[in-house]
Structures are given as C-alpha cells and as structure tokens.
Amino acid sequence: MNIHRTSVYLLIVTVIGLIVLGLVMMSSTSAYAPESHGDATFLLKRQAEFLGLGILVFGLAAAFDHHLLQKTWAIWFCVSLILLSLCFVPHFCHLINGSRRWIKLGLTFQPSEFAKLAAIATVSWLLSKDEEHARQFWRGFVAPLVAAGLLMALIAPEVDLGCTALIGATTLILMFIAGTRLFYLVPMVASGLAGIIVVAMKMPERMGRMMAFLHPDQYPKEAFQGLQGLIALGSGGVEGLGLGVGRQKMMYLPFAHTDFIFPIIGEELGLRCTLAVVFAYIVFILCGATIAMRARDRFGMLLGFGVTVIIALQAAINIGVTTTMLPNKGLPLPFISYGGTNLVFCLLCVGILVNIYRQGLTDKEEKTSPAVLNARVRKTPRVVRL
Numbered sequence: 001m002n003i004h005r006t007s008v009y010l011l012i013v014t015v016i017g018l019i020v021l022g023l024v025m026m027s028s029t030s031a032y033a034p035e036s037h038g039d040a041t042f043l044l045k046r047q048a049e050f051l052g053l054g055i056l057v058f059g060l061a062a063a064f065d066h067h068l069l070q071k072t073w074a075i076w077f078c079v080s081l082i083l084l085s086l087c088f089v090p091h092f093c094h095l096i097n098g099s100r101r102w103i104k105l106g107l108t109f110q111p112s113e114f115a116k117l118a119a120i121a122t123v124s125w126l127l128s129k130d131e132e133h134a135r136q137f138w139r140g141f142v143a144p145l146v147a148a149g150l151l152m153a154l155i156a157p158e159v160d161l162g163c164t165a166l167i168g169a170t171t172l173i174l175m176f177i178a179g180t181r182l183f184y185l186v187p188m189v190a191s192g193l194a195g196i197i198v199v200a201m202k203m204p205e206r207m208g209r210m211m212a213f214l215h216p217d218q219y220p221k222e223a224f225q226g227l228q229g230l231i232a233l234g235s236g237g238v239e240g241l242g243l244g245v246g247r248q249k250m251m252y253l254p255f256a257h258t259d260f261i262f263p264i265i266g267e268e269l270g271l272r273c274t275l276a277v278v279f280a281y282i283v284f285i286l287c288g289a290t291i292a293m294r295a296r297d298r299f300g301m302l303l304g305f306g307v308t309v310i311i312a313l314q315a316a317i318n319i320g321v322t323t324t325m326l327p328n329k330g331l332p333l334p335f336i337s338y339g340g341t342n343l344v345f346c347l348l349c350v351g352i353l354v355n356i357y358r359q360g361l362t363d364k365e366e367k368t369s370p371a372v373l374n375a376r377v378r379k380t381p382r383v384v385r386l
Contacts (some may be wrong), residue, residue: 004294007379008357011287014280015335015350019343021191021260021265021277022336023047029249029257029264030338043257043338050340054347061351065359069121069352070128070299071079077147082113085153099330100158112163113345115151119167119347120174127178128299134178136271143185146174162317166191169308177305178298192232225260226324230251232263233274233323240270259330262322277336281315283355296362304356354356 011276023044030043060083081300086092087100094102101110123144127134148171156164167176171191217222232248235241246267249256256264266274285308292304303382311334318333332339334346 002361003290004357007287007290008354010283011094011291011350011353014283014287015347018280018335019051019139020161020278021273022261022333022338023051024243025261025265025268025336026257026338028246029261030269032249032251033338035259046340047343054344056163057344058351058354060349062248062358063352064270064355066300066303066352066355069117069303070125073121076114076118077122077151079294080111080115080151083114084151084158085159087111087154099160100162101160106274112155112158113341115155116163116167116170116310116345117307117348119151119171120303120310123171123174123304124189124299125178126144126238126303127174128297128302130298131179134175137184138180140180142173144171144180145188147270149356152217162331163327164311165192166313166317169313174302174306178302188301213324216324222328225254226321226328229260229263229322232260232267236267236270238271240266240273241263243268249269258332259318259337260322261337262319262333265336278319281312281334285312288312288353291357291360294352295356296359300356300359304353307352311346311349329346 026044026047027041033043036042041275076257078354082367083103086105087101092103092105093100093109095106096102101112102108103111126143126147127140148167152164152167155167169192172185172188176182213223213226216227228248232246232253235248241247246269247266249264253260253263262274262277265277288308288311292308294303295301295304296374314331317326317329317335320329321329321331332342362380
C-alpha cells in the first residue's frame with residue numbers, strides 16, 4: 001500500500017467530512033444567531049460564500065510551489081505587521097464585543113489569520129537551513145522567538161489571547177521539531193504560560209474567565225457559557241436528540257454557531273458524532289505529519305508540520321474549552337464553526353499540504369535512493385529520532 005498517497009486521500013476526505021458537518025450544523029444553528037438579521041439561512045449562505053473562496057485558495061495553494069513562501073516570507077511577515085497594526089486605526093478597525101480583531105478593507109476579516117501563516121513561514125525559513133543552525137542560541141532560539149513575538153505583540157492587545165497562545169505554541173513545537181535545544185525551550189514554555197496569566201490578570205474579563213474555570217460555583221456569570229455547553233453535551237447522550245431538535249442553541253448557549261458549535265453537535269447528533277469529530281482531527285494530524293515527513297527538503301517538512309500543528313492545536317483548544325477542560329478562549333472549531341476568515345485559512349493550509357505531497361518523496365524514492373536517504377538524515381526532526 002502506498003502510505004504517502006493514502007495519506008493525502010484520507011486528508012482530503014476528512015476535511016470534506018468536517019466541512020459538510022459544519023454546513024449541516026450551520027443550517028441548524030444559524031436561525032437563532034443574533035447576526036442572522038431574521039434570515040434563517042443568512043449565516044449558512046455567508047459560510048457557503050467563504051467556502052467558495054476557500055476552495056479557490058485551496059486550489060491555488062495546491063497548484064503553486066510551496067517554496068514560494070520560502071522566497072517571499074519577508075513580504076508575508078511585513079504585510080501581517082501592517083494589517084495587524086490597522087486593528088488599532090479607527091477608520092479601519094471593526095470593533096466586536098470589545099475586541100479589535102477585525103478590519104475593513106472592502107471585506108471584513110481577521111488579520112490574525114493571515115499572521116498565522118506568516119509566523120509559520122517565517123519560523124520555518126529561519127530553521128530550515130540545517131539542524132546545526134537550529135541548535136544555536138541566536139539562530140535557532142532567539143531569531144524565531146523574536147519573529148513570532150513581534151506578531152504576538154500586536155495580536156494580544158486586540159484582545160486575542162487565544163490566537164496569541166496558538167502562534168506561540170506552534171512556534172515552540174516547530175523549534176522542538178527542528179532540533180532547538182531543550183535547555184532553551186523548557187524555560188520558555190513556563191515563561192509563556194506565566195506571561196499569559198500575567199496578561200490575563202490585567203484584563204478583568206479574561207481574569208473572570210480564568211477564575212470561572214477554577215471556581216465555577218463562585219463565578220456563575222462567567223462560567224455560564226461553559227456550563228450551558230456541558231448541559232448540551234449531556235442532554236444529547238449517545239444517540240443525540242436529533243438534527244435541529246437541540247434546545248441550547250435557542251439563546252441559552254451564546255455563540256452556538258461559532259466557538260461553541262461542538263456542544264450542539266453533541267446535543268443533536270450525540271456522543272458518537274462528537275467522538276467521530278475528535279477521531280477526524282486525529283486522522284488529520286497523522287496524514288499531515290506523514291505528508292510533512294515525505295517533503296523533499298527541510299523547509300517543506302517544517303512548513304507541513306507547522307500548518308498541521310496550528311490546526312490541530314486550535315481544534316484541541318476549542319474542544320477543551322467547550323468541555324470545560326480549559327479556560328474559555330474565543331477560538332473556532334476548524335472547518336466546522338462559522339467564520340469565513342478561519343475557514344479560508346484552514347483550506348489554505350490543506351492546499352499547502354497537498355502541494356507538499358505533490359512534490360514529496362515517493363515510497364520507491366525513499367527506499368532506493370542513497371542521496372535521498374542522506375538528505376533525510378540531515379533534515380529528520382527530533383520527534384522521529386525518539
């Protein structure tokens with residue numbers, strides 16, 4: 001069996017399944033969303049429009065050489081800094097629920113989604129030459145952190161601590177895969193967690209969410225959303241109440257069509273479907289990792305791992321939040337939640353993985369070519385050696 005080819009087929013089928021489930025759940029929940037403006041299909045139609053754009057972006061990313069990101073990473077990085085800065089300019093900023101995450105440039109979108117790819121491309125380029133560079137203090141540790149830190153410094157004040165943590169965690173994982181010394185990385189993980197807590201303490205709303213996570217009985221207002229999510233999951237049981245029959249979306253559970261769509265899946269389609277969703281993300285991770293490992297060079301490998309990790313982490317955080325295993329963070333469930341910019345970004349990542357597959361090593365090349373084997377040894381990530 002050709003594992004390489006199977007992995008890309010499974011990847012595409014899995015993504016299609018998640019998107020179809022998202023559209024089905026959108027048709028069930030969008031009528032009760034405040035943004036629907038009285039039109040039961042308004043959000044579904046909007047999501048379908050962004051899906052069309054996402055499919056176009058997927059096709060372009062799959063067709064064009066992913067090494068274009070290696071050559072133009074500086075452009076992506078600078079454009080991201082400019083777009084993120086516009087979130088603080090009154091004429092461009094689109095304020096929603098006290099957050100400055102959106103800008104209007106003809107189309108309203110979140111520049112932080114653009115910054116995710118810029119961070120992955122930049123860090124991959126910085127660590128792509130060889131493992132010896134990755135083990136050096138300035139090249140393999142300071143440079144990637146400074147690059148990602150500049151983007152995170154603009155995203156955190158928006159306020160978007162979820163995306164900030166997502167980029168930071170993805171950067172550290174890429175550094176680990178590239179071979180950065182654990183002596184440098186371990187203290188950074190502890191420092192990063194401490195930094196997020198300190199920032200949250202200076203923001204009353206975020207601190208309230210943290211305290212609600214630790215003591216939900218003492219902070220019922222802040223814990224309300226999480227508790228309603230648990231009620232939705234529990235009331236669905238194994239079989240679910242039936243598609244469209246759920247009650248929590250009827251103004252009981254805020255953001256049921258975006259950040260908290262996972263509990264609605266559990267309420268209406270049951271435990272079996274929620275477990276299938278979790279399994280689908282595991283399949284996505286395995287397929288993405290397989291494709292990344294077959295990349296022809298170190299940059300392709302790191303880029304493939306980067307786009308896989310950032311989607312997997314986002315899914316894990318969303319599921320953790322909606323099951324009250326993590327403090328409340330505003331991150332959508334990839335491919336499923338309503339949110340056009342994130343859907344386009346996720347499909348862009350899938351397109352990059354498909355392009356890495358198209359240019360990757362075949363099973364025959366991997367087994368028979370000494371030159372390829374030598375190149376693989378030079379770019380093998382630490383996780384494989386373990």
